[in-house]
Amino acid sequence: MSVEVHLDWEGVIYPVGVLHSATRGSSVTFEYGTEWLARPKAFAIDPTNLPLRPGPHHGAALFGALHDCGPDRWGRVLIERAVRRHVLESKPYRDLDFVLALEDSSRIGALRFRAGAEGPFLAVGDGRIPPVVQLAALINAADAVHGETETAQDLRFLLGAGSPLGGARPKSAVALPDGRLAIAKFPKPDDIRDIAAGEILAMTLAAKAGIRVAEHRLIHSKGRSVSVITRFDRDGGKRIPFISANTLLGLSQGELGAYTLLADGIRQFGDDVRGDLHELWRRLVFSLLASNYDDYLRNHGFLMCVAGRWSLSPAYDLNPVPEIDRAQTPKTAVSEDQEAPSVEAALEAASRFGLRGPAAKTILRDVLKAVLDWRQTARQLRMSAGSVAAYASAFEHPFVDEATKMSC
Numbered sequence: 001m002s003v004e005v006h007l008d009w010e011g012v013i014y015p016v017g018v019l020h021s022a023t024r025g026s027s028v029t030f031e032y033g034t035e036w037l038a039r040p041k042a043f044a045i046d047p048t049n050l051p052l053r054p055g056p057h058h059g060a061a062l063f064g065a066l067h068d069c070g071p072d073r074w075g076r077v078l079i080e081r082a083v084r085r086h087v088l089e090s091k092p093y094r095d096l097d098f099v100l101a102l103e104d105s106s107r108i109g110a111l112r113f114r115a116g117a118e119g120p121f122l123a124v125g126d127g128r129i130p131p132v133v134q135l136a137a138l139i140n141a142a143d144a145v146h147g148e149t150e151t152a153q154d155l156r157f158l159l160g161a162g163s164p165l166g167g168a169r170p171k172s173a174v175a176l177p178d179g180r181l182a183i184a185k186f187p188k189p190d191d192i193r194d195i196a197a198g199e200i201l202a203m204t205l206a207a208k209a210g211i212r213v214a215e216h217r218l219i220h221s222k223g224r225s226v227s228v229i230t231r232f233d234r235d236g237g238k239r240i241p242f243i244s245a246n247t248l249l250g251l252s253q254g255e256l257g258a259y260t261l262l263a264d265g266i267r268q269f270g271d272d273v274r275g276d277l278h279e280l281w282r283r284l285v286f287s288l289l290a291s292n293y294d295d296y297l298r299n300h301g302f303l304m305c306v307a308g309r310w311s312l313s314p315a316y317d318l319n320p321v322p323e324i325d326r327a328q329t330p331k332t333a334v335s336e337d338q339e340a341p342s343v344e345a346a347l348e349a350a351s352r353f354g355l356r357g358p359a360a361k362t363i364l365r366d367v368l369k370a371v372l373d374w375r376q377t378a379r380q381l382r383m384s385a386g387s388v389a390a391y392a393s394a395f396e397h398p399f400v401d402e403a404t405k406m407s408c
Contacts, residue, residue: 001096003122005030005066006112007045008239013112016045019066021096026061028096043308045111046243047269048250062095064247068298069111070099073168081145082155103159105129106173106181109233109242110304129175130157132228135184135221142170142186169195174228181231187224193390195319196225197383201391202290202318203229204377209286209370210363212279214314218381232314233303245300248310257297259284260335260352269302271309274354279312281353282363284334284346286318289371289403291394293321293331320394343402365407371395 001021007014017032030050036042037054044052046065057063062070071079079101082088088101100113104123112121130138141154158172170186185196200218207213215230233242248265251257259280266276287295294317301313334345335352343364350360374395378388 001094003096003100003113003115004117005045006114006121007241008110008112009241011238014039015117016111019096019113021062021094026094028059028062028066029056030059030063030066031056041307043304045241046247047310048248061252062099064250065109065111065243066099067095067253068242068244068247069102069107069109069113070095071102074170075102078145078155078158081150082159085150085152085155087152087155087159101159103173108231110239111241129173129181132174132176132182132184132219135174135186135219135226138172138174138184139186139222139224139226142172143189146170146188146190173231176228176230181234183229183231184219185227185229187226193322194225194383194387196227197381197387198320198391198394199227199318201374201378201381201383202292202320203315204381205290205370205374206283206286206315206318208373208377209282209367211282211286212312212314213318214316229316232316241304242313243302243310245297245302248302249297251297253298255297256332258333258336258338260349262297262300263352266312269310271306271311276312277353278355278359278363281346281350281355281360282367283315284353285343285364285367285403286371287332288341288343288346288399289367289395290318290374291320291322291326291397291399292318293326294319295332297332320391322391323393323397343399343406347406361407364403368400368403368407371400 001023003019005016005019007016014036015033016036017030020029032052032054042052044050046063049059049063050057050065076098079088079098083091100122104112104121106129114121141150141157144150144154170188172184174182174184176182187196197218200216203213203216214232217228219226219228233240245262246253248269249257249261263277263280266280267273270276286292299317302310303313305311331341334341335349338345347360375388
């Protein structure tokens, strides 16, 4: 199977290259087109795995930048169910099949795919994204998928709305009243706490801590909380190239990596290197204090605003994890040789982020101040007493005590 890869960049669509995928198995080959290579401002769509050069690139699995365009775990569930119910014609055998089974208009980043130069961009729907006022209908469809009672109509509705990055939570692309694209994340019927409220609380605290976060809001539909996150890979109708931190570092899917390795990647490929290193360390400290344990490197992203250089995207997928759930949740290490995460380990590694001791402690105090105010912030968000109690151990724990002592 072969598909053309195009880049929708600054309002112009450029043919970048051709991707070949084995009929069976996971091996792939990608080759940049001569037209793209000849462009004065050409750049690698995947800086580690697909350096800008002529000739074929061979991989045992789909290259990171192309994998980033594909569905998360929730999206894969939808695609597999759609095949089972004959909503989609062919069974996806390869990672590329899953990528192409998403809606083109809401696919993350700026890469687009088509079978031939004259054909349409590959998509499963008509490109119409449901407005945010249809949240109730989307929740009903997601609930049906969770209960395995979904209809073909439910699957067409959810598949047509795409499935961007974000893990296993039910979600959908939605259009905001002003036309901007957003992700709506829904509750699951078996949730034991208000996940959406926890995410919005964490993002609000992160903003107070000086972290650049995606625009966010908490919406109630059918008496249930939905977190709505505005997409940062769009500028009006224009797409912005996006890759995950996994891709920037050339890690295989599932590798946890380390924050210090990501700092090295920023030094190699970054645009605002100093600013992003300091921002990354601030996010590291916040993740420790706000118990954001689900911070594997696919939950860190990079946007291209200057050709060939990558900048940290606004923070997203910040989810405080109460103590009872932490054992089952991955945690990105502070550094390569770290045995266990701690505030002390973060301070010891601060120099890898271009920070001296006093500057690091200033950031630590900023983050600590925001996190210590979590109960007041929760009240401002009108979280229920039950939700506040459920998240107490995510914000009141030994790391906060450690930070209080070390910030002096």
